Amino acid sequence: MSKIQEISTAVETGKSKLISTLVQEALAEGNKATDILNAMTNAMGVVGDKFSKEEIFVPEMLIAARTMQKGVEVLKPLLAGDGSVSLGKCIIGTVAGDLHDIGKNLVAIMIESAGFEVIDLGVDVQTDKFMEAIKAHPDVKIVACSGLLTTTMPAMQETVKAIRESGLTGFKIMVGGAPITAEFAAAIGADAYTPDAGAAAVKAKELVTA
């Protein structure tokens, strides 16, 4: 098994204690930092796919993400300034009136693992705060709105509507959460809905590479 394959396997199986050494060994063998990063990103894609299929669950996904993050820490000095390794910025938050962060956090972790720079606005995020963040990051590629409560679906609608009416462009809007459906997402003007964190990462990549 090549060192790159070992790294992929380590990420997929959440071997966080091994990953730093494996990445250093891969670099010592002459592998490019970007190739190692891509291997880890692809491994997280496999993790996301397994999560969507319920072959693995939240803990396994989290530990895989933690493993990748440790691997990325080793690569960071080598990747600094290399804009080609990022898929762009993703602003994410749970909409106003909703304190739930589980789904939002899982999506943030998977989107970050897919190669995005995540700007997490937290929970109970007012529409104005989403707008300010978009203005502060005009190069943002994805704006992701999460909501768990049926009662906060109108807040999600309001946020998407306000963003659309602001005239700000250059990014796609994704929505998700337990009560959200593809039909609702389309009705409120979002670009995409995904049912889980693994699918969200895949969709985010699709949206920015299309």
Place this chain on the structure above:
Amino acid sequence: MSNPKFDPKELKVVGELPGFFPGMPGTPLYDFPVSRKEAYIATMKREPIWQVTTVETSLFTPQFYPDNVARAFVFETNPLPREKFGGKDMFGINWVYVDSAGGSMVRPGSPLLKDANEWKEKLVWPNIDSWDWEGSAKANEAFVNNGTFIMPWIMNGFYERLISFMDFEGAALALIDEDQKDAVKELFERLTDLYIRIVDKFIEYFPSIGGFCVHDDWGSQKAPFFSLATVMEMIVPAMRRLTDHIHSRGLYADLHSCGHIEKLVPAMIEAGWDSWSGMPMNDTQMLYDKYGDKIIIGVIPDQFDPATTSEEEQRAAAAKYVEKFCKPGKPSILNMYGAAVLTPAYREELYKLSRIKYSE
């Protein structure tokens, strides 16, 4: 317990329970041959007398128990105004009541524990002897002697408790992190020690209670939070010691666990729960067929619109339920999530046919 032959005179309505929420219609009470508590216990013993539904049990979550107030889940003789909901649970964790959701949650982002290994150093364990057990026993004397199966709830269970200490992701990770697993196991065992003391206190001060419900959500609307293997290893042993203790006191143990968690039913059985009523995203009818001889499943009946379904059809639907889910030795609970079908006609037919079947 004897199970007398069904007498049509039992169908005489001798009382009515008010609706659970204001505005909901009341529920008729028949001239039952045994008390509702006895009927529920008979079901737990798998010697059912009639199909139990929503009238045989009573929640008992008194306000002296801090978790019940924190989680806005107080059911006792003195109702608690909603402005008092939320606040600190028995470990001092602060819960925020969200009125629009009708429930509380810990505001995420600043968990007490960053690592499960910190629990011995940081947790302040509650002094349950300081709670007003005696005052509540006096105040709730009639409430806990109303002829039904009285069931106190232990909110926050095991995984939920861990979430309250560590936030969701921290808790999930700790369940499989080799550096934290032993600490989590030890914490869960210590929680069981606490819950056993709480069980014994309840029995001491409220001797009429019939069992306990432990609240521990294990899944999202889509899937379990964790694998069956993880639950079996991390949660089941501590839970089993609790259910064993409840059973040793002659009482019954019900698990309340939300989410789409069909895959975790074997863990519930292994943990010793007598019953579980899952949410509608679970195929409770399939689960009854598969596991109903090992755990009493809250079955959600086939639903219909009472406004557009004739009385004859409603009675036929009740007969179908009795045929499929009222089996001697393998009883079910009619799941509260499917209670919308409990029209007067359905309820009467369900009672009558199940009484006939179970007393044959």
